[in-house]
Amino acid sequence: MVGLLVRLKIRLLLNAFKVSTQTAVSFVFSSVAAAAVALGGFAGLAVLRGQTEAVDVTTVVFAASAVGWLVLPLVLFGLDSTLDPSTLALFPLRIRPLALGLIAASATGAWPLANVVGLLGVTVGLAVGVLGVLIAVVAVVLQVLFCIVLSRFVTTTLAGLLRSRRGKDFAALLILPIFALYEVFVQVVPRLTAEGKITEKSLDGADAWLRWTPPGLAAHAVFDASTGHPLTGLLRLLLLAAIVVVLGGLWIKQLAHALVTVDSTTHAAAVNSASLRFGNRGLTGAVAARTWVYQRREPRSLILWGMVVVLALATSFETLRTDYAFGLFSAAFFLSVFAGVFHGNLFGMTGSAFGFDAVALDGRTAMRAYFAGSNLVIAAIAAPLSAVLLSALAVYARHPATGLLALSINLAGLGAGMAFSNLFSAVLAYPVQKRPGNPTPKPVEGYSMHAVGIGCGSLVGTTLLLIPMIIAVVATGHVVAALRITALLVGGAAYGLLIAIAGVRISARIAAKRIPELAQIAMQSRL
């Protein structure tokens, strides 16, 4: 059973080469990244040798590895067939060999290997003497085993939920904190570390309680064995092994239960509202009402808004700390650009459901209403969201008035963003497909340049259309602040509205002639 499931996992991984060039490239890239993480992790732990905070940092790294094992399988549930017990439920399998096989399957692949190699850096960084190294190797093995069993226990327990729509929605939303964390590690942590605001001492508090968790037991066992307390180290490892055994027992119990209770029903709850909003607003109101519902109920929409916020904050973070005005204007600009770019493929992102609309949409007037309804909802979310974010950033920078000036640029930018999103939806529509383990879809093979075109086009176009606003902000520097801010806010909003209206009219003229083609593109989307 072990050999069979390991071969199955390897076959599933290598099938990336058979699916498409994109998946093959992704597999190679992922393997290279895993190798880099393995070497980086090993080196990162190894250089801690001799440092007083080595055990604290090691504990945090071990704990972070366990969190990764806990969260990623939830996000990748649909990707790895061996995670879902329902795929094995029809076969006559005994539980214990199956459990061993599933553990072996979990340990197979570039990333589990990278995890082991990276953590083995502890043999250089923390272990001292032969006994220390021996304990370190056992500690790493037990740590990885703990991570695998923990991950299996959680995914098996939640398997029924993760197969349901609600569970998938929940798992999809997990990408947001991961994405935010990634941005923090890439954009913020290196700068704060370089400035000396994050040091090894910052981890002191965390280690005080992390040392009693299973990853902490592993790290501190190595430390104890290397500092003349081998028995204490051994006791910690025994405790960790006992935890792994207990957790393994619980998992096997859950697995036995899951194999006879495979259930795909969603136990869906009813929604509160019986009808759609904006009942007296014609076709514009109908599209706005549907778009509004989707912004709340579709996890992809929530994720895109989260990404707009994270990206805008991340791209303006550095400048906000060195030049507050430029930082605030950058945030305002990127908030509007990203809001446009993420909605710049309206039909492709609507997917095959656009066929439902297309059998009713019939000409320029209808397409105007369609774009207008969609834009109204996007603007109704983007404008207050930008206002709140820019106000918070301005208060943080202690220049609230500049925040209001930035908001005026943002309002004009939102109009431009909407105009380009409509225009590109009509001109450069492309089908998208679900990405395994990622809730944001990617262009279907052959359409990548459409996505690049929409991104670059929106960026350049919005920048050009904002030039008059930037001139107005600069040229009114001598005017009384209250008057200046009021005039620019009203002017920015009016200018943005005019651009958006022009965008709707031009886009509707183009889209009305292409409804069948747009419908065919949308129906190629696999969401």
Next chain:
Amino acid sequence: MRAVAISVQGLWKRFGTKQAVAGIDLAIEAGSFAGLVGPNGAGKTTSLSMMTGLLRPDFGRILINGVDVWADPVGAKALIGVVPAEVRLFERLSGAELLEYAGRLRGIPAIEARRRAAQLLDVLDLAPDARRLVADYSTGMRKKAALGSALIHNPAVLFLDEPLEGVDPVSAEAIRRLLTRFVGSGSTVLFSSHVMELVEQVCDRVSIIDQGRIIASGTTDEVRNGRTLHQAFIDLVGVRAHDGEGLSWLGSSSV
């Protein structure tokens, strides 16, 4: 003689090297319950997509109650309702919201759209699930929701692609009664299906399509010509002779 509700003249469509539809001509009278049957890949869905304004034909003309679908899409789309084979719905709307949205897309005032939606959901036995999301509906429920959405504006002509696939027998009977009543009022239904028994029971006209061409068309009795429709279909389209040679291990008597 009744007026022609659906007139298809010289319809052609090619995808790359594949000739999907190769010169279809059809004339379906108003008040007809017409069936379009054919094997997989025969061109049924492509033909229906072109008739409903979702796929631009290479050549040919389609008239719905005299309105040219491709010259006057505004006029034509107002006359038709469509239930596609691969049901494409807004999954995050509830059943009630979906039907209301379909009505409002067709210009029906919101209050009237809600009233009609409630009645259709009731007839289609979806009232208890009206507030559940379409994403949580079964295949049959989705078909019924799509049918309700296609009927809400009372179209003159209804196009259905495999309308009863995945629908339980009780619901199928309710749908059949609804469609029969719809046709009885003078409206027209054109539907494609693989289920010959169903076509035989409900359709007064049948067209058989194979490799993009209509190979038989007429009243159901004319096409059957004394046989069952199933047998007529097999005789006209041909059957792949393969009695499972090489599968000697298959079956209870084998070890």
